[in-house]
Structure formats: structure tokens, C-alpha cells
Amino acid sequence: MPGINGIISSAIYAGMLILGIVIGLLIEGYIARNRVESARELVRKMEQEARSSIEAENAKNRLKLQEELEEKKNSLENKFVARQSELQKTEHRLIQKETFLDHRVEQVEQKDRDLDIAQEKLRSKTETLEGQRVAAETELQRIAQLNPEEARTIVLDRAEKDTRSRVAKMVGEVVHDAQLQADAKAAEVIASSIQKIATAYVGESTISVVPLPSEDWKGRIIGREGRNIRAFETLTGVDLLIDDTPEAVTLSAFNPIRREVARIALERLVVDGRIHPAHIEQFVEEAERQMDERVFSEGQQAANHVGIAGLSDEITRLIGRLKYRTSYGQNVLAHSVEAAFIAANIASELKLPAGPAKRAGFLHDIGKAVDYEVEGPHALIGSDILNKSGESGDIVHAVAAHHADVPMETVLDVIVHVADALSASRPGARRESVESYIKRLEKLESIANSIPGIKKSYAIQAGRELRILVEPDEVDESLAAKIAMDVARKVELEVSYPGQIKVTVVRETRYSDYAK
Structure with a gap:
């Protein structure tokens, strides 16, 4: 029996083993099915997410593409509107030009019609005059009993006699004019000769001599093809004379301020050593600024010397310019200072206030500082300047009246007039030739x-x-x-x-x- 039990036990064991295997296989199949389902679910989720992402990206791309299309559409619409506006303007201009041309064509056609009418009238008048001429000739022949040849001979004889008379008269007039011109030419030659021997007087007031380090500087001042000297003369308005004078050039100008500016600029150019048109312009501008400062300083010094206060900067600057102005060879600033003291002395002798007389005498010729820039007598120019600067009415009138450009009305007018005459008429004060020049x-x-x-x-x-x-x-x-x-x-x-x-x-x- 033991053998049967062992067989049964083995059979049970084998059955259980098979049952375990079957159960294991079932469990493993279940797990595998779950895994497959999970994998399938994961794949579905991934597909869904991918699909959502693709749809979002497509929506984004569609939106971007739509925006780009809208922007391009707006740009094209703007270009279209601008082009349409330009075409409308062009069309308007063409219409205007067409209208203008139509108007011009009408004018030309009207002128043609007027010309045809005028030609017709001229033709009619010509025919009328020709008929009148023929009738006049016929009537003249009838009255004079002359044929055309005889009448032509008589007319030509009379014309020849008349022409001879006129020619003789013209010859007499030409001879008379030639004599006058010869006299004028002789006077010019004499005046030119006198001028050549009177250079000392003019030279003292119209030239300045600038020394040079060496003769080579004359060529540098002239420059290539004369460009430097032309630029210098154009910018300064001064005649630069280069002659045989050793190591020196001469500046000639009737305007002393202009000549002084040229002298300062040329001396600085020589010191600097670089002479060309750009440097010339720069140094001329600097010289003009320095000259302006010097003129203001001269005006201040003169006013302080005379004892005049309360002058504006503009009046002081004009007074300073008088130092570089001459009248008949007399320095106008020195003359103004002298006239101021003379006027003050006259007023004192007359028991009158000396201050207004001195001030009017000092300012009486201020118009000469600008009389070559402003039209009119220097007395009236000066009075207008003083009136605008706020000077008192009696001084303004005295300045205006010192040459009788306006009637003298007060004692101060007479004092300034007399002081001016006394300063100008003293021996050696003036030279007529320089002033005329x-x-x-x-x-x-x-x-x-x-x-x-x-x-x-x-x-x-x-x-x-x-x-x-x-x-x-x-x-x-x-x-x-x-x-x-x-x-x-x-x-x-x-x-x-x-x-x-x-x-x-x-x-x-x-x-x-x-x-x-």
C-alpha cells in the first residue's frame, strides 16, 4: 500500500505542479494583457497629446500667417492709395497743362487772326497811299508841267544842297567838340602832372609801409599767378603796392581804418609765415576785431581826456573811428577835442554853462564816422545818431546846425559853429588837396x-x-x-x-x- 500512496502523492504533486504552472501562466497572461492595455493607453495618450500639440502649432502658424497676410494687405492697400493719389495729382497737373495749352493755342490763334486783320488793313492802306502817290505825281506834273525825270533832278539838287549845309554844320560842331575835348585832355594832363609831384601830401594820409624780413617775401605775398595779392586786396579793399623799395611793401587806401586793418593783417601774416587765401581771410577777420577794440579804446580815451561822461558804447565807438578820419588833412578826432575845449572856453567867457558846450563841441562831427556809409550831410547824420542815442535836444540841434544845414536858434548853436570854424581855420590845420582826393x-x-x-x-x-x-x-x-x-x-x-x-x-x- 505504500507503493500506491506514493503514486497518489506523486500524482497529486504533479497535479498541483501542473495547476501551479497553469495558474502562473494565467497570471502572467493577465499581467501581459494589462501591460498591453497600459501600453495601448499610453500610446493613445501620446497620440492625443501629439495631435493637440500639432493642432495648437497649426493654429499658431495659421494666426501668424493670417497676421502676415493682413500686414501685406495693409501695405499693398497703402501703396495703392499713395499711387492712386499720385496718379490723381499727375492727372490734375496734366489737366492744368492741357487747359493752359488750350488757352495758349486760343491766344496764338487770336493773334494770328489779329495779324491777318492788321496785314489786310496795311495792304489796304498801302494801296490807298499808292493811289494817292500816283494821283499826287499826276497833279504835280500837271501843275509844274514837268516830267518825272525833270522833277527828280530838281529834288536831288535841293537834297544835295541841304545835305551839304548839314554836313558843314556837323563838321563845325565836331571841330568845336574836338577843341573842348582837347582842352579837357590838356587839363587832365596838367592835373595828372600836378598829382605826381604832390605825392607827399597824399602819402601822409593814404599809405602805410610794412617792412619785410627779406625780398623773397614779395614773391610769397604775390603768390602763384597773383592769387594771394588778389585775395588780400579783395578782402581788405586796400591797394597793395609792391615796387623796388627794398624789404618793404606799401598799403594805399583813402579809408584809414581799412588801411590799418590791412597793415595789422599783413604784419601778422609775415610773422606767421603762411600766406595763402584761407590764412589771409582768417587774419583779416582777426585784424578787424582788433581794430574794433582799438577804436572803442580810442573813443574812451578821448572822452576821458575831454571830461565827457555818459556816452553809450556805440557813440564811444563812433568817436574812436574819428581818429582814423581826416577832413582836409586834419585829424577829425583831434579837431573834435580841440573844438570841445574852444566851445567850453567861449561859453565860460559868456558866463554860460561850459558842460553842454563842451559836449556839443566834442560830438559835433560824429556824423563823419559814417558819412561814407550813409547819404546826406554829416551834420544831419550826426544829429540823427545822437537823437537815437538819447542825447538832449539842444545838443542834437547844435550838431545839426553847425554847418547851417538847419537854422541856428540858440546861443549853443552859435558857440559850436564858431568853435568848429576856429579849430578848422587855424594856420596849418587843413589841406584842401587831401580832402578833395x-x-x-x-x-x-x-x-x-x-x-x-x-x-x-x-x-x-x-x-x-x-x-x-x-x-x-x-x-x-x-x-x-x-x-x-x-x-x-x-x-x-x-x-x-x-x-x-x-x-x-x-x-x-x-x-x-x-x-x-
Whole structure:
């Protein structure tokens, strides 16, 4: 029996083993199915997420594409509107031009019709006159009992006699004019000769000598093809004379301030050593600023010397300019100081206040500081300047009346008039020849400045050349030539001078920039 139990036990064991295997296989299959389901669920989730992501990205791309399309649409619409506006403007201009051309065509057609009518009238009048001429000739032949040849001979004889008479008269007039011109030419030659032997008087008031380190500097001052000396003379309005004088050049100008500016600029150029148009312009500007400061200082010193206070800066500057102004060879600032003291002494002797007399005497010639820039008598110019600066009415009137340009009304007017005459009439105070020379040069510049379009004008070469700078934007080449002719004619009519005067018009356009 033991054997049967063992078999049964083995069978039970084997059954249990098989049952365990089967159960294990079932469990493993269940787990595998769960894993497959999980994997499938994961795949579904991943597919769903991918699908959502793709849809979101597609929506984003569609939105971006829609925005780009909208932007391009707006841009195209703006371009279309701008183009349409431009086309409308062009169409409007074309319509205007078409209207204008139609109007011009109508005008031309009307002129053609008027011309045809005028030609027809002229033809009719010509025919009428021809008929009248034939009738007159016939009537003349009937009355005179002459044929055309005989009448023509008589007319030609009378015309020849009349022509001979007129020619003889014209010859007499030409001979008379030639005699007058010969007398004038002789006077010019005499005046020119006198001028050559009277250089000492003019030279004292119109020239300055600038020393040079060596003779080589003359060539440097002239520059290549004369560009340096031309630039210097154009900027300063001064005649630069380079002659055989060793190691020196001469500056000649009737305007002392202009000549002094040129002297300062040239001396600085020589010290600097670099001479070309750009440096010349720079040093001329610096010299003008220095001259302005010096003029103001001279005015202050003169006012302090006389004891005049309360002058404005503008009046002080004008007083200083008088130091560089002469009247008949007499320095105007020295004359003003002298007239101030004389007027004060006269007022004191008359038991009158000396202060107003001294002030009026000191200011009486202030108009001469600008009389070559402003038209009119210097006394009236000065009174107008003082009136604008706030001077008292009695002093303004005394200045206006010191040359009787307005009637003298007060004792102060008479005192200033007498003081001016006493200072000017003392022996050796003035020279007529110098004043005449300066007045002539000032007249030349005033004639040029009276013409529109002229920027600056300078009388140089001792008054034998009038150099004119014109505004290039206002004056073209043809107008510049006309200005030269007009000025020359006006000079001939209004100025007395020996020899001839050359009128040069300079039209120059310059451009500049900076390299940074």
C-alpha cells in the first residue's frame, strides 16, 4: 500500500505542479494583457497629446500667417492709395497743362487772326497811299508841267544842297567838340602832372609801409599767378603796392581804418609765415576785431581826456573811428577835442554853462564816422545818431546846425559853429588837396554802392580803379557786365578826375566744408 500512496502523492504533486504552472501562466497572461492595455493607453495618450500639440502649432502658424497676410494687405492697400493719389495729382497737373495749352493755342490763334486783320488793313492802306502817290505825281506834273525825270533832278539838287549845309554844320560842331575835348585832355594832363609831384601830401594820409624780413617775401605775398595779392586786396579793399623799395611793401587806401586793418593783417601774416587765401581771410577777420577794440579804446580815451561822461558804447565807438578820419588833412578826432575845449572856453567867457558846450563841441562831427556809409550831410547824420542815442535836444540841434544845414536858434548853436570854424581855420590845420582826393574816392564808392546787387566796392590804385564785388546769387554774368558799364557812365557824369578810371566787377562763388 505504500507503493500506491506514493503514486497518489506523486500524482497529486504533479497535479498541483501542473495547476501551479497553469495558474502562473494565467497570471502572467493577465499581467501581459494589462501591460498591453497600459501600453495601448499610453500610446493613445501620446497620440492625443501629439495631435493637440500639432493642432495648437497649426493654429499658431495659421494666426501668424493670417497676421502676415493682413500686414501685406495693409501695405499693398497703402501703396495703392499713395499711387492712386499720385496718379490723381499727375492727372490734375496734366489737366492744368492741357487747359493752359488750350488757352495758349486760343491766344496764338487770336493773334494770328489779329495779324491777318492788321496785314489786310496795311495792304489796304498801302494801296490807298499808292493811289494817292500816283494821283499826287499826276497833279504835280500837271501843275509844274514837268516830267518825272525833270522833277527828280530838281529834288536831288535841293537834297544835295541841304545835305551839304548839314554836313558843314556837323563838321563845325565836331571841330568845336574836338577843341573842348582837347582842352579837357590838356587839363587832365596838367592835373595828372600836378598829382605826381604832390605825392607827399597824399602819402601822409593814404599809405602805410610794412617792412619785410627779406625780398623773397614779395614773391610769397604775390603768390602763384597773383592769387594771394588778389585775395588780400579783395578782402581788405586796400591797394597793395609792391615796387623796388627794398624789404618793404606799401598799403594805399583813402579809408584809414581799412588801411590799418590791412597793415595789422599783413604784419601778422609775415610773422606767421603762411600766406595763402584761407590764412589771409582768417587774419583779416582777426585784424578787424582788433581794430574794433582799438577804436572803442580810442573813443574812451578821448572822452576821458575831454571830461565827457555818459556816452553809450556805440557813440564811444563812433568817436574812436574819428581818429582814423581826416577832413582836409586834419585829424577829425583831434579837431573834435580841440573844438570841445574852444566851445567850453567861449561859453565860460559868456558866463554860460561850459558842460553842454563842451559836449556839443566834442560830438559835433560824429556824423563823419559814417558819412561814407550813409547819404546826406554829416551834420544831419550826426544829429540823427545822437537823437537815437538819447542825447538832449539842444545838443542834437547844435550838431545839426553847425554847418547851417538847419537854422541856428540858440546861443549853443552859435558857440559850436564858431568853435568848429576856429579849430578848422587855424594856420596849418587843413589841406584842401587831401580832402578833395578823399572826397573823390568816397564818391566813387558811393556811386557803386547805389546800384542793387552790389555787396562791396573799393576805390583802389589811387582812385584809378573801382573794384566792385557783387552778390553771385543776385547778379549773373550778363548783369555783371551791365553793372560795369552803368557804373562807368555814372562816374563819367558825376565825378571829375584826371586820366581814366577802370571799373572791375568781381562775381565769385565759394563753397566750403569741414573734414571731421
